[in-house]
Amino acid sequence: MIYNIPYIAVAALVLIGLYALVFKRNLIKLVIGVVLIESGVNLFLIILGYREESIAPIYTSSPGGVMSFPVPQALTLTSIVIGVAVIALMLSLVIHIYRHYGTLDVRKVRRLKE
Amino acid sequence: MTEMSKIVRTITSITFPFAMIYGLYVIAHGHLTPGGGFQGGAVVASACAMILVAFGSKWTIDKIKEKKLSAFESLGAIGFIALALLGLVFGVAFFNNFLTGSNFLFGNIPPTGSVFADINTGGVLPLMNFAVGLKVIAGLFVIVLVMAYATTSFKGVKK
Amino acid sequence: MSTRNIAAVIVFSIVTVFFIFTALLMHSFGVPDESDMDDYIIENTQEETGANNGVTAVVFDYRGFDTLGEATVLFTAVAAVIMIFRRLKND
Numbered sequence: 001m002i003y004n005i006p007y008i009a010v011a012a013l014v015l016i017g018l019y020a021l022v023f024k025r026n027l028i029k030l031v032i033g034v035v036l037i038e039s040g041v042n043l044f045l046i047i048l049g050y051r052e053e054s055i056a057p058i059y060t061s062s063p064g065g066v067m068s069f070p071v072p073q074a075l076t077l078t079s080i081v082i083g084v085a086v087i088a089l090m091l092s093l094v095i096h097i098y099r100h101y102g103t104l105d106v107r108k109v110r111r112l113k114e
Numbered sequence: 115m116t117e118m119s120k121i122v123r124t125i126t127s128i129t130f131p132f133a134m135i136y137g138l139y140v141i142a143h144g145h146l147t148p149g150g151g152f153q154g155g156a157v158v159a160s161a162c163a164m165i166l167v168a169f170g171s172k173w174t175i176d177k178i179k180e181k182k183l184s185a186f187e188s189l190g191a192i193g194f195i196a197l198a199l200l201g202l203v204f205g206v207a208f209f210n211n212f213l214t215g216s217n218f219l220f221g222n223i224p225p226t227g228s229v230f231a232d233i234n235t236g237g238v239l240p241l242m243n244f245a246v247g248l249k250v251i252a253g254l255f256v257i258v259l260v261m262a263y264a265t266t267s268f269k270g271v272k273k
Numbered sequence: 274m275s276t277r278n279i280a281a282v283i284v285f286s287i288v289t290v291f292f293i294f295t296a297l298l299m300h301s302f303g304v305p306d307e308s309d310m311d312d313y314i315i316e317n318t319q320e321e322t323g324a325n326n327g328v329t330a331v332v333f334d335y336r337g338f339d340t341l342g343e344a345t346v347l348f349t350a351v352a353a354v355i356m357i358f359r360r361l362k363n364d
Contacts (some may be wrong), residue, residue, distance in 0.1 A: 003303065007296035014278055022281050029138060049311070053305035057315055057327030060146045062228045069311040070318075070327035078343045079333060081152055081250070085350030088257045092357045128305040145324035150332065180355065187351060192343055198337060210336035214323040223323045242333045249344060253351045265296040 006047045013040030025090045027094045033104065038083045044078070045072045115262045117170035133161035136249075144243035145236035151243040155250025162255045171262040180263075183256040191268030193253035197238050197245065213237035 013036055022031030048074030055062060057070040094104070101109050117123075133163075140147075141154030151235035166174050203208035214221050222235045300306060314335060317326060322330040332340055 003301040004297055004299060007299045011292040011296040015292055018288065019285065022285055023250065024343060027317050048305065051308075051364050057318075058146075058148060059224070059228055059319060059325040059327075060231045062357050065227055067315050067327070069305070069308070070314055070331045071311055071336070071358070074331035074336060075339065077150075077152055077283055078339055079330065081338065081343055082346050084254065088261070089350050089353055092261060092354045095261070096357055125304050145326050145329050147326065148328075150326070152331045184355065186349070187348065191348055194344060195341070198341070209334065211334050214321075220323070224319050224325060226319050228317075229325065231325070237322060237334075238335050239322065239329055243329070246333075246340070246344065249347065251346050256351055257354050260355055260358050261325055 005074060006043070010040050010047070013037070026107050027097065027109075030106070031087065031090050032092065033085070035087060036101065038079075040087075042076050042079055042083075045076045048072055062077045115167065115171045115266055117173065122168050126164055126232040130161055130165060132163070136159060138159065139244055141247040143231070144247075145239045146231045146233065151246030152250055154243075156254065158247075158251045159258070162251070164256040165259050166258060166262055171259065171266050173251050174259060175263050178259070180256050180260055183249070183259070184251045187249050187252035187256065190245050190247075190252065192241060193245035194249065197242055201238070206257035209237075210241070213235070 017033040017036030017038075017040065020029050020036065024030060024033065049069030051066050051068055053069040057067045057073070066074040097109060098104055101111070103109065129141075137154045137157035137160075139154070140149035140157060141151055144150035144154065198209045201212050202208050204210075205212035213220055215221060220234055220236050220238070220240055222232060224232055224235050274291065314331060318327045318330045322334045324330045324334075
């Protein structure tokens with residue numbers, strides 16, 4: 001049971017992000033919710049590739065011993081850069097929406113005009 | 115984003131080269147130590163964003179046009195794909211590591227196990243690190259620069 | 274509290290219970306089930322790619338196509354951000 005604490009941390013991060021996505025009405029808070037879910041997924045990938053007492057998979061002056069998995073770390077690296085791109089795109093659209101409507105509340109952004 | 119005070123600008127001028135050199139070191143040693151093109155590119159882009167915050171977006175966009183940065187980003191992407199295609203030409207497949215063991219640039223093969231760093235290893239990996247590093251530097255900095263400059267001239271909501 | 278909010282609370286509670294149970298039922302932290310592919314990569318990284326860093330070898334050599342797609346996503350995002358702010362700058 002005590003070994004499942006990292007998984008519970010992942011569940012907590014994803015649930016906090018889902019809470020922000022479901023119950024909040026501010027666009028910036030929605031972006032923060034998406035970022036939290038993304039962090040939870042990255043943490044999940046990283047802890048799936050960990051072995052007990054393992055070191056990083058790098059041979060330069062390594063102390064020796066079991067190495068953790070390189071593939072989840074590489075895919076997490078890819079995922080982080082994609083996350084940065086997605087955040088930049090979302091924030092650009094939020095700036096655009098604020099310029100047009102003068103508000104960040106999603107309930108007020110419903111006029112079908114220029 | 116407007117210009118900050120003289121103290122901030124001076125400290126930024128002093129610390130910017132160190133951050134730049136650290137990022138380039140992380141890119142250049144990507145196949146030996148923790149790091150690589152993405153991480154080093156993020157460090158250099160953070161240094162450039164520090165310049166942007168301290169000196170203001172108008173000053174920065176006068177020095178560096180976003181079209182040139184966009185061209186650099188395309189150059190990084192073209193270099194990456196060209197290296198992958200060279201694997202098809204000189205090797206057997208797309209993304210083939212054709213420089214490993216060729217006694218040419220980056221051609222050495224290290225002995226198996228814990229070794230000391232030899233920068234002349236890795237085949238096409240250091241070249242790909244440089245291409246992706248250039249791409250990430252230009253890409254992240256042009257995103258921050260364009261967003262900061264577009265929000266500078268904001269004068270209330272357009273009706 | 275409207276009907277919509279009550280429904281959202283109920284669905285969110287169900288999802289919470291599902292997540293917590295899944296987290297408790299996962300395999301133990303640090304003891305993965307399958308490790309054949311990663312063991313192969315760890316053993317053969319140095320002689321196949323010549324790089325000491327296993328993560329860089331995976332990113333650029335073993336799984337180069339993932340990196341190609343990721344570079345495409347970054348390029349598209351930069352193009353979209355520039356396109357969004359191009360109109361606003363001339364106002």
